[in-house]
Amino acid sequence: MSRFSQLWAEIAPIGRADSGGYLRFALTEPELTLRDWFRGQAAQRDMTVTEDGNGNLFAWRGEPWAPGTVLTGSHFDSVPHGGGYDGPLGIVSAFLAVDAVPKDRKIGVAAFVEEEGGRFGVPCLGSRLLTGVMDPSRAAALTDRDGISFEEALGARPVGRIEQIANIAAVVELHIEQGIALRTPVGVGSAIWPHGRWRMDFAGVGDHAGTTRMTDRHDPMLTFAFTVLAANKEARLSGAHATVGRVQVEPNATNAIPSLVRGWLDARAADTATLDQLVESVVKKATERAGRDGTALSVTPESVTAEVAFDTALAARLSALLDDAPILPTGAGHDAGVLSAHVPTAMLFVRNPTGVSHSPAEHASDADCEAGIEALARVLEDLS
Amino acid sequence: MSRFSQLWAEIAPIGRADSGGYLRFALTEPELTLRDWFRGQAAQRDMTVTEDGNGNLFAWRGEPWAPGTVLTGSHFDSVPHGGGYDGPLGIVSAFLAVDAVPKDRKIGVAAFVEEEGGRFGVPCLGSRLLTGVMDPSRAAALTDRDGISFEEALGARPVGRIEQIANIAAVVELHIEQGIALRTPVGVGSAIWPHGRWRMDFAGVGDHAGTTRMTDRHDPMLTFAFTVLAANKEARLSGAHATVGRVQVEPNATNAIPSLVRGWLDARAADTATLDQLVESVVKKATERAGRDGTALSVTPESVTAEVAFDTALAARLSALLDDAPILPTGAGHDAGVLSAHVPTAMLFVRNPTGVSHSPAEHASDADCEAGIEALARVLEDLS
Known part of the structure; x- marks a missing residue:
């Protein structure tokens, strides 16, 4: 059993519904269980865990927010009955890529909160707060379908912009591709549709x-x-x-x-x-x-x-590093899209053979996921 | 304050939502509170209360199910955010009409369960069970939106057909009219659309x-x-x-x-x-x-x-008795429609000035409701 399939099996049952899809809404029990699992993975790697007061969780190799750090990761939350790869693949891959990078490199692994907007209605809520593009008092007042506010769910008022984001050298989010355009195991993102x-x-x-x-x-x-x-x-x-x-x-x-x-x-x-x-x-x-x-x-x-164009030079560098991996746009929103207005940002996509996503049928092969981890490790080593 | 407005004020707050409409689903707390109120009204009139094992509740002047009894009443349950008149008006009017009828007459007042089908999906569930047109085991297995079965809600398996229905001389259900066709305070039903x-x-x-x-x-x-x-x-x-x-x-x-x-x-x-x-x-x-x-x-x-034609002779008799009240059909289903296949059955409609129903805006004037009670009393006295 590969390290990937081992870690993947650990989280697979968490929040899985009878449909085979996932109910991993932000700050609900399954997502909190995944956060505990995140802390455990960080501890195994002697990484420091911090929270940013906005619901985002980080594990750091090196000092938290140290200048020159490369940030990777993704999100745990799902759409209702969504697939298991959308989000968590980027976090699992991040920890396994960290294992393959020399120990002196400064790397952060992030789990952003409420990327899907499935609970509080605003997608990329965590990255919008962190970068200061979302007003914390507006975020605090957002409510879920049961009338529980984001502030109540978080247990505190969100703090908004984290100034140390300026210390981050680059952001790289790995994500399952959500269409069928990608025909190789790994691709590089060029843009997100508005x-x-x-x-x-x-x-x-x-x-x-x-x-x-x-x-x-x-x-x-x-x-x-x-x-x-x-x-x-x-x-x-x-x-x-x-x-x-x-x-x-x-x-x-x-x-x-x-x-x-x-x-x-x-x-x-x-x-x-x-x-x-x-x-x-x-x-x-x-x-x-x-x-x-x-x-x-x-x-x-x-x-x-608005339309997000990722850093063109960075995308070209990653593609060259990854044996001329294809560069392609996506119709899906991502935290990387929000971060790209503040930090040089890139995305890696892992092939999705059917293109199905936001559905229990979403899937990527273990071999492609392992290729994604290897690509991410090469990118982190190159950038850090 | 008239006796009608007094009784109406007693039940008005029960199950009322912020919308001004009602959430009085069968066998939920507000509907159970209305059943307690029903028992209290029966006790004030020395009427015997019985249940039929199907969720239907009865108050009897005379022996329960005595041959020759005239049955009246309606239902307490509402559609979500429905009006307060649809159902309860027939029960409140029944008790007040009983007060105006000589004490030796044999009269039953019924509160049928789940007329709207708002909780378990099958309208007129109580009258369908009572008359034997609905299989009790099928009814037992019906579930509400939370997965609770009718059997669980009832606390027992429904018993199905009540043979003593054959003892009932006539059924008269009074109901708020649900269209704008009726231009006088009270009308008599001719048919229910299929x-x-x-x-x-x-x-x-x-x-x-x-x-x-x-x-x-x-x-x-x-x-x-x-x-x-x-x-x-x-x-x-x-x-x-x-x-x-x-x-x-x-x-x-x-x-x-x-x-x-x-x-x-x-x-x-x-x-x-x-x-x-x-x-x-x-x-x-x-x-x-x-x-x-x-x-x-x-x-x-x-x-x-299927189409229900109420007893033509009975409708004509009621119309004559009520100063040539108009005879009109309705598009709405009623327990009286189910009962009419088994017992001579009639309906009295009380004017609805806007025709709006299944909405918080449903309304009938106190004067028209009082005219309805007087008409029902005359009909009960005539038939019993």
Whole structure:
């Protein structure tokens, strides 16, 4: 059994649901168990563990935040019933890569909190706080579906920007690739598509499903349904991505016309102009339809991330170091994307044979994961 | 303060949510509190309280189930955030009508369990069990959204058909009208439209919302959205009613293409042929669309109720007795509809000025409610 398959087997059962997918929401019991496991791995390597007051956890070879440190790592949290690789692969790989790098090198391993936004609604919450792009009091007040605030879950008010981020020489996040573009075991990231999530509240008039005449209805489910189809069509026409994957209905009863349907639009495109046009066009069509349905639409951007181009010179250096590994963009958001505005940042992707992600079917082969660890070790040694 | 407004004020706070609507699900704490209130009202009137082993509660003037008894009453349970009149008005009115009827008359007041199907998914569960049209072992195994079975909630296996139903001379259920057709304080029911609920499971392939190309998706939200619009269009074309008011999504994450969208179709029409054609047409269109989306649809009828025509002679007698009160049909299901196949059954409707129901905005005026009580008293005296 390889060191990778051994470590992987240790964490595999943590937070796994009957679906085969994971329920590892930030600061809930399975994610806290993974943090304990992280502390154990750090201790085995004589690495110092620190927390940053924002929910992010670090293990350091050398002094914490020492100038010239190279930071690697990823996140433990999952989307509901997501795969096991998205996030944890970057942390497991980081510890195993550290083992292969000379002991005098200054390396930090990070576990960022709430990367998926699956609990508090804002993805990359930990890296946004750490870099100061997210206001700590706004973060403190975010609530999960049970009304628990981020501050309560964290046990303290988040502290916001950590000034020592300026000491970090480079950030390298290893992540499973989430599409099928990568045909070799390891690739290097070039850019992250601009992307965001918009909450759409469709308000109508709740009423009895049996007795209300069709012509008297103000049914927000109709406006919602129209918008789902419009978003799909607009995305296809503009070569972008649009998804409505989350819905809440009030009162959500079989025999009641809803009073409110809330849907979240996830939209992404290769450039900001295309993304802006896509969202504008979807909102315009939805608003027109709301007029015809006698419903009302309000749209709230919950998080919008501009296009991220990783450090071009750094990506080229990594590709050359890794036997001309391919350089490719991704549609998925990452903590590395947030950090790249503050520190020279790169990403390594590990091949995903089916491209499936955010699903129990997400998978990478052990051989490719081991190739990823070896690549990460070479990169850390080269940069540190 | 009238006796009606006094009793109404007693129960008004029980199970009321911040929305102003009610969360009075069968056999949950607010509904159990209402049952205690029912026992108190019965005791004040020296009425004997019995339960039937199916979750239905009765108060009797005279021996329980005595031959020739006239049964009235309704239900306490609500749809989520429903109005306060739908159900409880029939029980409060029943007790107050009993006060106005000579003491030698044999009258039963019923509180039927789970009329809305809001907890266990099958409407009129109590009256279906009592009349033997629902298999007790199937009812026992029904579960609520938390996985609690009807048997667990009831604390025992339901017993099924109660043979003494044959002793009941007539059933009269008073209910708030749920449309705007009734323009006088009180009306008499003629028929209930055939209606039913169909669960539609749209299965697709869960995947990452950011990285999965639009052409590679099998997104069940699209098939669902198309079906919502198709059901609305088909219902309008055929003069019927169709509603999708309840939805469940898996995993229900903003950044994940769903693996499953489950929607419930509530459909009703003036006659069975129209209803059958409506549902068939919606399922056909949805299945065709599923083929184009690369998703799969399975449809499960959860409850389908044939057309109910109330006893014509009885309705005419009540109308004459009530100064030629109008006789009108309804699109809403009722326990009286289930009972009418077994006992001569009538319904009295109390005017609803806006027609809004299954919503916090549901309302009837105190004056109309008092007219309803007076009408019910006259009917009970006439029939008993």
